Amino acid sequence: MSSATALPPRGMLRIATDATLDKLLSGRGIWPAVPAIVVLAAVAVIPFGILLSLGFSDIAVERGAIISQTFTLDYVRTALADPLTFTVFQRSMVLALSTMLLCLFFGYPVAYLFLIGGPWVRRLILVLTIAPLLTSGIVRTYAWLVILGGRGLVNNTLIEIGLIERPLRIINTHWAVLIGMAQIHLPVMILPLIAVMSRHDRRLDEASANLGASRLGTLVNVILPLSVPGIGTGAALVFTISYTTFVVPQLLGGGNYLNAATMIYEQVVYSLEWSKGSVSSMILMATCLVVLVFIALITNHFTRWTKGREA
Amino acid sequence: MHEPVDANADLLTPPVLSIGGVTKRFGPLTVLDRCSLDVAEGEIVTLLGPSGCGKTTLLRCIAGFWAPDAGTITIDGADTVRVPVNRRPVGVVFQSYALFPHLTVAKNVAYGLRMRGMAKADIAARVARALETVALSDFAGRYPAQLSGGQQQRVAIARVLVLEPRVLLLDEPFNALDAKLRGAMQVDLRQLIKRLGITAIFVTHDQEEALTMSDRIAVMRAGRIEQLAPPEEIFDHPATAYVADFIGSSNFWQSHAEGGRVNLPDGQSAPSHRAGDVTIMVRPHNLAIRPGEDGPLKGAVGFQRNIGALVEYHVATDGGGTVRVMAMRQERGRSIADGTRVTLSILDPNLCAVYEPQ
Numbered sequence: 001m002s003s004a005t006a007l008p009p010r011g012m013l014r015i016a017t018d019a020t021l022d023k024l025l026s027g028r029g030i031w032p033a034v035p036a037i038v039v040l041a042a043v044a045v046i047p048f049g050i051l052l053s054l055g056f057s058d059i060a061v062e063r064g065a066i067i068s069q070t071f072t073l074d075y076v077r078t079a080l081a082d083p084l085t086f087t088v089f090q091r092s093m094v095l096a097l098s099t100m101l102l103c104l105f106f107g108y109p110v111a112y113l114f115l116i117g118g119p120w121v122r123r124l125i126l127v128l129t130i131a132p133l134l135t136s137g138i139v140r141t142y143a144w145l146v147i148l149g150g151r152g153l154v155n156n157t158l159i160e161i162g163l164i165e166r167p168l169r170i171i172n173t174h175w176a177v178l179i180g181m182a183q184i185h186l187p188v189m190i191l192p193l194i195a196v197m198s199r200h201d202r203r204l205d206e207a208s209a210n211l212g213a214s215r216l217g218t219l220v221n222v223i224l225p226l227s228v229p230g231i232g233t234g235a236a237l238v239f240t241i242s243y244t245t246f247v248v249p250q251l252l253g254g255g256n257y258l259n260a261a262t263m264i265y266e267q268v269v270y271s272l273e274w275s276k277g278s279v280s281s282m283i284l285m286a287t288c289l290v291v292l293v294f295i296a297l298i299t300n301h302f303t304r305w306t307k308g309r310e311a
Numbered sequence: 312m313h314e315p316v317d318a319n320a321d322l323l324t325p326p327v328l329s330i331g332g333v334t335k336r337f338g339p340l341t342v343l344d345r346c347s348l349d350v351a352e353g354e355i356v357t358l359l360g361p362s363g364c365g366k367t368t369l370l371r372c373i374a375g376f377w378a379p380d381a382g383t384i385t386i387d388g389a390d391t392v393r394v395p396v397n398r399r400p401v402g403v404v405f406q407s408y409a410l411f412p413h414l415t416v417a418k419n420v421a422y423g424l425r426m427r428g429m430a431k432a433d434i435a436a437r438v439a440r441a442l443e444t445v446a447l448s449d450f451a452g453r454y455p456a457q458l459s460g461g462q463q464q465r466v467a468i469a470r471v472l473v474l475e476p477r478v479l480l481l482d483e484p485f486n487a488l489d490a491k492l493r494g495a496m497q498v499d500l501r502q503l504i505k506r507l508g509i510t511a512i513f514v515t516h517d518q519e520e521a522l523t524m525s526d527r528i529a530v531m532r533a534g535r536i537e538q539l540a541p542p543e544e545i546f547d548h549p550a551t552a553y554v555a556d557f558i559g560s561s562n563f564w565q566s567h568a569e570g571g572r573v574n575l576p577d578g579q580s581a582p583s584h585r586a587g588d589v590t591i592m593v594r595p596h597n598l599a600i601r602p603g604e605d606g607p608l609k610g611a612v613g614f615q616r617n618i619g620a621l622v623e624y625h626v627a628t629d630g631g632g633t634v635r636v637m638a639m640r641q642e643r644g645r646s647i648a649d650g651t652r653v654t655l656s657i658l659d660p661n662l663c664a665v666y667e668p669q
């Protein structure tokens with residue numbers, strides 16, 4: 001081919017000004033989203049449909065493939081009647097909600113520091129927040145094993161300064177899981193908060209001070225209400241990943257610690273009860289959605305003013 | 312270089328706000344250089360100067376956002392250096408208004424009172440009165456984003472006035488408004504401040520606004536106050552060539568003074584308190600223009616424009632340079648066309664100002 005043919009023929013240039021193509025290229029209409037919609041349908045909706053159907057049917061499996069499937073409500077009924085279901089989901093819920101609150105409790109001061117800090121403080125916070133995300137969650141979880149273990153950093157220090165005589169049992173408890181989860185998920189809370197803070201107009205804080213507010217007054221009355229969107233996003237993200245987390249409870253909670261994800265894993269991988277696992281997954285998803293909707297409603301309530309223009 | 316302007320020799324009452332030799336540096340840059348200014352009870356003083364001359368910096372020092380590197384700022388005789396921002400009896404109307412977007416108009420206005428721990432019922436009454444003052448009672452329940460620029464600005468003013476500050480600081484409050492609204496707001500705001508008897512410092516780089524709003528104008532140049540005087544005096548007797556150039560338009564000539572008189576370019580002479588080389592300044596409206604070539608100051612009209620009842624001519628003089636002349640608009644057909652050869656003469660030599668040579 002000669003190099004001349006690499007140029008588009010005149011006719012094609014004319015087509016480029018065609019209304020449909022123009023619309024497509026300028027991003028109007030739903031056209032630009034079509035590839036994403038196709039991919040989402042393929043990798044999310046279809047498998048979800050299969051999962052759903054498993055929960056409502058008896059199946060026979062042969063060499064990893066389903067060979068027969070008959071409709072039944074038995075698995076749903078059994079799961080809802082089983083007290084273990086309630087215990088496990090309650091434990092997961094408490095764990096996720098307390099992780100969320102802990103992350104908010106530790107994350108918000110960092111975000112506030114980011115807001116009032118100079119460029120170097122901001123850079124440092126950003127690096128320290130993002131750096132852990134570059135390492136594997138499993139590695140960070142193992143680090144907690146070292147710190148919280150029977151001969152770990154915490155116990156050794158406590159013994160050394162004479163506060164305790166024998167090592168405390170921290171690892172393989174609910175507390176170990178909570179501590180690990182809060183630390184590992186902290187960046188996910190901090191990042192949306194920082195995003196809000198970096199857009200915060202500091203002139204509002206000056207106005208607040210000029211009107212007589214102390215630093216605390218400004219924090220409570222101006223900065224906090226204006227950072228609600230970040231709190232909402234962070235809380236929703238941390239809750240979701242904590243509620244559905246698998247690695248941290250598995251490693252720090254010990255073999256017998258069951259939360260929703262570890263239970264589903266056992267049902268599917270060890271007991272090979274796909275239908276049971278499917279029902280558990282659906283309960284997990286439904287309860288998670290309920291909390292997310294709740295978080296969204298609260299966030300909306302506190303950001304009514306952003307809808308001001310429409311009213 | 313001349314000495315910093317004397318703060319104020321002719322105040323009768325003790326000043327509400329007294330700024331003495333305030334200096335502020337950012338690294339090697341001296342943004343404020345020994346600024347001194349006394350503001351009397353109920354007076355409106357305007358800081359006027361080009362962008363970057365330090366007007367906002369001075370306001371921020373008064374409000375307490377920044378501490379000056381040297382000098383004193385006292386309010387009612389009390390030093391403010393150790394007083395934190397939220398304890399100063401100073402109200403700031405920010406250029407951007409800085410209204411709280413998440414609070415309604417009424418809550419924005421109530422904010423300061425709430426921070427002072429006032430009882431709910433008292434707050435409501437005072438907020439209602441403040442909103443009435445700025446004619447925004449009907450908008451109490453709206454959020455700032457639902458208001459026009461002018462309304463937002465009035466909220467910003469009400470929010471500060473409700474606290475009855477000793478000193479009101481306004482940093483280019485009309486910047487975001489269109490020209491027509493600006494004019495109306497200037498008059499309204501001046502009347503409001505005067506009615507409430509508030510002491511105010513007003514910042515602008517618009518000279519007309521300064522002339523409208525102020526009791527006195529402080530013309531600033533690179534961190535110093537170049538002249539501090541009532542508007543008429545600033546306009547009629549600018550203390551330096553810089554002030555003359557900044558306020559109103561002006562024509563400058565280099566000349567020579569001897570024996571108490573200075574030669575003017577049109578052949579006349581004027582009294583002079585300086586001797587030797589000087590710069591003389593003539594306002595455009597102090598020049599007469601006529602067709603023909605019968606005097607020493609000649610040239611050709613290069614450009615003209617109508618400004619209402621007046622015409623501004625730009626005359627390219629034979630000596631080089633462009634002279635601006637402001638004249639009453641002539642009847643049709645009698646105006647001077649572009650390119651016409653003209654002669655200029657000074658109407659009143661006594662109104663020419665004489666400065667050190669530039």
Ligand SMILES: Nc1ncnc2c1ncn2[C@@H]1O[C@H](COP(=O)(O)OP(=O)(O)OP(=O)(O)O)[C@@H](O)[C@H]1O
Binds near residue numbers: 362
């Ligand atoms: N935080 C700062 N750090 C360093 N330099 C600053 C800072 N703030 C202002 N300056 C400098 O101080 C000088 C005066 O600034 P200032 O804002 O007081 O000017 P201004 O007279 O208000 O101008 P404008 O009319 O444009 O608002 C400018 O040269 C500016 O660059």
Ligand SMILES: [Mg+2]
Binds near residue numbers: 366367368482
């Ligand atoms: Mg400024």
